[in-house]
Amino acid sequence: MIDIFKAGIYEKKLDVNNKKLLNYLLNLKKKSKGRTVSSPTGWQSKDLPLKEKVFSQIVEEIDKNFYEYIKILSLDYSKFQIGNMWCNMNGHKDYNLVHSHGDAVVSGVYYIKVPKESGNIFFVNPALQQIEVNWKDCIKEYTNYNSSHFSIKSIEHYLLLFPSWLSHGVQPNLNKKENRVSMSFNITKC
Numbered sequence: 227m228i229d230i231f232k233a234g235i236y237e238k239k240l241d242v243n244n245k246k247l248l249n250y251l252l253n254l255k256k257k258s259k260g261r262t263v264s265s266p267t268g269w270q271s272k273d274l275p276l277k278e279k280v281f282s283q284i285v286e287e288i289d290k291n292f293y294e295y296i297k298i299l300s301l302d303y304s305k306f307q308i309g310n311m312w313c314n315m316n317g318h319k320d321y322n323l324v325h326s327h328g329d330a331v332v333s334g335v336y337y338i339k340v341p342k343e344s345g346n347i348f349f350v351n352p353a354l355q356q357i358e359v360n361w362k363d364c365i366k367e368y369t370n371y372n373s374s375h376f377s378i379k380s381i382e383h384y385l386l387l388f389p390s391w392l393s394h395g396v397q398p399n400l401n402k403k404e405n406r407v408s409m410s411f412n413i414t415k416c
Contacts, residue, residue, distance in 0.1 A: 268320035
């Protein structure tokens with residue numbers, strides 16, 4: 227088998243103080259109405275002020291892991307910066323619509339709080355339409371070669387990096403008591 231046109235997703239557990247991040251973000255939510263971009267029912271912050279001390283550790287970790295990721299992708303590492311970062315808080319039944327970040331190079335998510343059954347991120351195969359029309363009745367077992375969607379478990383302290391053009395969404399939070407809290411970001415050309 228010759229694998230072509232891969233879309234690698236980078237995954238790494240980070241040693242970041244989630245408690246400090248969570249406290250900051252919960253206070254921000256109390257003060258800000260937020261915005262509606264990909265989450266029609268949850269709370270999404272406006273772009274976060276990354277120069278504030280509370281973000282220094284996560285920004286450093288993202289930078290370090292981004293450079294590892296782009297080595298694998300064979301991209302020129304001297305031309306990038308974190309363009310923006312925001313918080314997503316999804317309560318019961320909240321979700322994120324399928325979307326992509328076309329104006330960035332790499333996008334990512336870092337999981338701060340992930341209660342049980344609070345939903346996973348999923349990615350959409352760029353060949354979705356052809357798979358569902360031409361292969362739908364022929365698939366014996368779903369694999370990385372024939373799936374229209376691919377889900378990755380959301381886990382606290384984990385960082386995911388992926389190509390910004392890759393469409394993705396987040397399943398609904400089915401936990402009735404606790405919010406799922408994550409930070410998403412885009413890495414752009416300087």
